[in-house]
Amino acid sequence: MRGSIKDNSELFLKNEERANWHDKALWFVREKRDLAAKSVPEWEQLREKASAVKMHTLSNLDRYLIEFEENAIKNGVKVHWAKDGKEHNRIIEEILQSHQVKKVVKSKSMLTEECHLNPHLESKGIEVIDTDLGERIIQLRKEPPSHIVMPAIHIKKEEVSELFHEKWNTEKGNNDPVYLTYQARLSLRKDFLTADAAITGVNFAVAETGEVVVCTNEGNADMGTHIAPLQIHSMGIEKLIPKREHLGIFTRMLARSATGQHITVYTSHFRKPKKGEEMHIVLVDNKRSERISREKYWTSLKCIRCGACMNTCPIYRRSGGHSYDATIPGPIGSILAPNIDTEKYSDLPFASTLCGSCSDVCPVKINIHEQLFFWRQDIGRSNVLPKSKKISMKIMAGVLGNPAVYKMFGKMMRISLKLLPSFVFENKLNTWAKNRKMMEAPKESFQEWYQKRKK
Amino acid sequence: MSRKEILENIAKNKPSGEYKLPDLNINTQKGKAAEKFEGIMPKVSAKFEKAKDYIAVTEVIRKHFSGDIRIVNLIEKVNIQGIDVSKLKNIKELDLLDLAIIKGDLAVAENGAIWVSDKNLPHRILPFICENLILVIDKKNIVNNMHEAYRLQNNLDYDYGVFIAGPSKTADIEQSLVVGAQGPRNMMVILVENQD
Numbered sequence: 113m114r115g116s117i118k119d120n121s122e123l124f125l126k127n128e129e130r131a132n133w134h135d136k137a138l139w140f141v142r143e144k145r146d147l148a149a150k151s152v153p154e155w156e157q158l159r160e161k162a163s164a165v166k167m168h169t170l171s172n173l174d175r176y177l178i179e180f181e182e183n184a185i186k187n188g189v190k191v192h193w194a195k196d197g198k199e200h201n202r203i204i205e206e207i208l209q210s211h212q213v214k215k216v217v218k219s220k221s222m223l224t225e226e227c228h229l230n231p232h233l234e235s236k237g238i239e240v241i242d243t244d245l246g247e248r249i250i251q252l253r254k255e256p257p258s259h260i261v262m263p264a265i266h267i268k269k270e271e272v273s274e275l276f277h278e279k280w281n282t283e284k285g286n287n288d289p290v291y292l293t294y295q296a297r298l299s300l301r302k303d304f305l306t307a308d309a310a311i312t313g314v315n316f317a318v319a320e321t322g323e324v325v326v327c328t329n330e331g332n333a334d335m336g337t338h339i340a341p342l343q344i345h346s347m348g349i350e351k352l353i354p355k356r357e358h359l360g361i362f363t364r365m366l367a368r369s370a371t372g373q374h375i376t377v378y379t380s381h382f383r384k385p386k387k388g389e390e391m392h393i394v395l396v397d398n399k400r401s402e403r404i405s406r407e408k409y410w411t412s413l414k415c416i417r418c419g420a421c422m423n424t425c426p427i428y429r430r431s432g433g434h435s436y437d438a439t440i441p442g443p444i445g446s447i448l449a450p451n452i453d454t455e456k457y458s459d460l461p462f463a464s465t466l467c468g469s470c471s472d473v474c475p476v477k478i479n480i481h482e483q484l485f486f487w488r489q490d491i492g493r494s495n496v497l498p499k500s501k502k503i504s505m506k507i508m509a510g511v512l513g514n515p516a517v518y519k520m521f522g523k524m525m526r527i528s529l530k531l532l533p534s535f536v537f538e539n540k541l542n543t544w545a546k547n548r549k550m551m552e553a554p555k556e557s558f559q560e561w562y563q564k565r566k567k
Numbered sequence: 568m569s570r571k572e573i574l575e576n577i578a579k580n581k582p583s584g585e586y587k588l589p590d591l592n593i594n595t596q597k598g599k600a601a602e603k604f605e606g607i608m609p610k611v612s613a614k615f616e617k618a619k620d621y622i623a624v625t626e627v628i629r630k631h632f633s634g635d636i637r638i639v640n641l642i643e644k645v646n647i648q649g650i651d652v653s654k655l656k657n658i659k660e661l662d663l664l665d666l667a668i669i670k671g672d673l674a675v676a677e678n679g680a681i682w683v684s685d686k687n688l689p690h691r692i693l694p695f696i697c698e699n700l701i702l703v704i705d706k707k708n709i710v711n712n713m714h715e716a717y718r719l720q721n722n723l724d725y726d727y728g729v730f731i732a733g734p735s736k737t738a739d740i741e742q743s744l745v746v747g748a749q750g751p752r753n754m755m756v757i758l759v760e761n762q763d
Contacts, residue, residue: 137741137742140742141742152677153594153596154593154594154595154596157593157594158593160589161589161591161593164586164587164588164589165588165589167582167586168586168587168588168589170581170582170586171581171582171583171584171585171586172581173577173581174574174577174578174581177573177574177577178574187726193568193569193570193573194569195569195572195573199569243749244739245737245739245740245748246737246739249739249740262738262739262742263739264739264740265742267740268741269740269741269743272740289740289741289743289745290743290745292740293737293739293740293745293747293748294747297747297748297749300749301662301749304749305659305662329735329736329737329738329748330735330736330737330748330749330750331695331735331748331749331750331751332748332749334691334692334695334729334750335692335695335696335749335750337691338658338690338691338692338695338696339658339659339692339696349573349577354588356717356720357591357714357717357718358591359713359717360591360712360713360714360716360717360718361591361593361714363713363730364677364678364712364713364714371738373611373732374607374610374611374677374678374679374732375675375678375679375680375713375730375732376732377611377731377732377733377734377735377736377750378729378730378731378732378735378750379680379729379730380727380728380729381725381727381728381729382727383725383726383727383728384726384727386691386727395573397569397573397576401573401576401577401580402576402580404577404580404581404582405579405580405581407582410582
């Protein structure tokens with residue numbers, strides 16, 4: 113059963129100190145993003161172009177997929193097509209079994225999270241090691257990622273130290289990130305040297321050349337693919353771009369948006385297999401070909417998974433990624449998840465202030481806050497909303513839709529807030545007053561103030 | 568066959584509007600590429616040295632790396648003896664390699680990234696498995712930005728290629744930047760000013 117974001121974030125907020133720490137950590141990344149974006153005067157132009165390239169590709173996706181496949185095959189790559197997560201997992205399992213693979217090293221891939229690849233392979237007796245440090249930490253803790261770029265952003269160094277001590281017998285109480293990172297390096301190095309296969313996600317795939325591009329800072333995708341005799345790249349079909357020259361736009365924006373770096377340390381271009389060895393690419397649909405038909409929502413497929421919308425989101429920062437209980441959390445996750453299962457994720461589009469900051473920072477100009485609003489309308493019209501929410505929304509619609517009622521209601525509220533004792537408002541029935549005081553009521557409404565000034 | 572099903576679904580469902588591929592005329596900043604490139608080196612945690620020619624490159628490397636260490640040198644003009652990688656039985660023997668010296672084809676001023684392709688790499692793992700990496704770049708091969716870089720590379724044929732901007736790093740533990748994740752723990756860039 114999926115927990116609601118309301119209940120989950122309530123739990124998250126119980127530890128106020130930790131919630132504040134989480135909020136600050138994410139805001140720090142948002143500030144770095146701002147500095148990096150401002151260092152590029154043509155930033156807005158880049159966003160326009162990036163968006164246009166993606167819209168063009170998506171509206172010709174079948175043609176570009178065929179071109180990509182043709183060129184990848186020419187390069188000696190084996191291309192597979194998976195209509196859903198299950199088929200994706202089965203294809204990968206078959207490739208691994210045919211090579212008698214016992215151990216796989218994997219670099220970060222939200223797609224394999226979406227398909228639940230790890231549990232599938234493990235159930236078939238194949239060991240999977242996640243090699244991105246953050247991913248390794250959450251894998252050892254048996255947790256899902258809480259952020260798509262910084263999967264362990266919710267965990268404190270003391271907890272990492274405890275975990276490594278327990279798993280690898282590292283020095284107890286040594287909380288130094290340098291020491292802890294080095295210990296993980298030693299452990300992962302052994303895994304790289306003993307893996308039979310490497311799996312990576314894909315940031316961009318180029319139709320013109322049939323190559324896939326993978327961006328990392330740690331070098332883990334390269335350590336994996338260049339040592340293991342077998343390499344597999346899993347990609348959602350929306351990762352395609354037409355030409356190599358378009359990489360110029362996206363590689364300038366991805367890291368700046370994600371972490372505030374000017375580029376990731378490694379931007380690796382895989383075209384052909386290593387000599388005498390095998391390279392596979394698995395193209396995954398998993399309802400993307402259906403989502404592309406939705407007039408209001410298809411542009412969410414432009415997403416390049418930078419995570420900027422999460423770092424800036426006041427809800428995400430104060431709720432934590434796990435509260436969304438969806439593969440991809442945050443604003444973008446809240447418009448992606450209802451595409452997959454509208455009823456199951458019907459609460460997510462409501463977990464937003466609609467402030468629009470997500471759309472402002474999005475490097476490919478997805479109108480995230482508008483799509484959140486569209487989802488609210490669609491969900492409101494369907495029968496999946498809880499009754500309490502439906503009733504309160506009906507009342508609000510009545511009040512906001514009628515100027516006279518609105519004026520009267522406003523006046524009533526101002527007077528009652530001033531005159532009635534605080535327990536009338538600050539009680540369990542008023543969720544607005546949970547963890548916060550009711551605001552002080554102004555003497556007059558804006559309209560009244562404005563009328564007076566006009567005289 | 569899922570291939571057919573997926574493609575048919577897309578053909579049926581894709582948006583019908585005409586979305587043109589944009590031109591790539593972008594108002595980029597140009598000029599002083601070498602200075603900008605040098606200026607960005609500390610930001611990507613890379614050490615930086617200049618050398619007037621390849622004899623000087625050899626001297627710079629000898630100054631920083633000496634003693635009994637395992638080296639792979641892939642630049643002929645750099646006079647440093649190392650392991651002959653063609654004689655390796657297994658690339659895993661390269662684990663804990665102290666130093667790899669590799670030529671970069673081009674460098675990007677806006678972000679410090681250097682393009683290395685398997686044209687210069689007998690094994691793709693070399694720039695990653697070493698503890699210390701030296702990338703040598705000719706001054707004439709510095710471009711302003713990624714657009715220029717991709718335009719230049721259009722003529723380059725490669726099976727594998729990578730932009731490298733500094734040593735491997737991570738900030739996965741509480742956003743603390745740690746240099747030396749799964750790849751090299753140190754990186755030095757040597758800029759050759761008067762290449763022949």
